[in-house]
Amino acid sequence: MKKNKRALTSLLACILAVSMTAPTSDIAGQAGMETVYVSAASRSTTTTQTQKTTTSGKKTKKSRKKIRQQKKKAKKYIGKKLTSLVKAIGKYKKLSKAASCYYENEYDGIAKYDGFVVYCHTENRKTWIVDSVE
Numbered sequence: 001m002k003k004n005k006r007a008l009t010s011l012l013a014c015i016l017a018v019s020m021t022a023p024t025s026d027i028a029g030q031a032g033m034e035t036v037y038v039s040a041a042s043r044s045t046t047t048t049q050t051q052k053t054t055t056s057g058k059k060t061k062k063s064r065k066k067i068r069q070q071k072k073k074a075k076k077y078i079g080k081k082l083t084s085l086v087k088a089i090g091k092y093k094k095l096s097k098a099a100s101c102y103y104e105n106e107y108d109g110i111a112k113y114d115g116f117v118v119y120c121h122t123e124n125r126k127t128w129i130v131d132s133v134e
Helices: 002-021 039-054 057-075 082-089
Strands: 093-098 107-113 116-123 129-132
Touching: 057 082, 057 107, 057 116, 057 129, 082 107, 082 116, 082 129
Parallel strands: none
Antiparallel strands: 093 107, 107 116, 116 129
């Protein structure tokens, strides 16, 4: 009788331990388990983002075409001044610069446009020259 009680107690303890450590998603809806509720606010935000994505589909096609055109135009400015490129297609979003690996007392730079990158270097520490467009 004692063996049966110990076995039963051990079995119950084992079942309890397994049920407490089991993932919630595997046994969702069972009594005593934690249930996660999603608020209505987060659902409406998701819906809003989805609606914005579907309505801006035409805009993205137009912007991709504009990016391709600007990149093609930028490739014509390789070896020329960055200022002339800026006059042709507009200002870059960000210009990162660091000491040049190739030229002493000069800088290498990365001008980031929307959709492509322009690599450049300085001459006489003042004039930025376009090296490549990717």
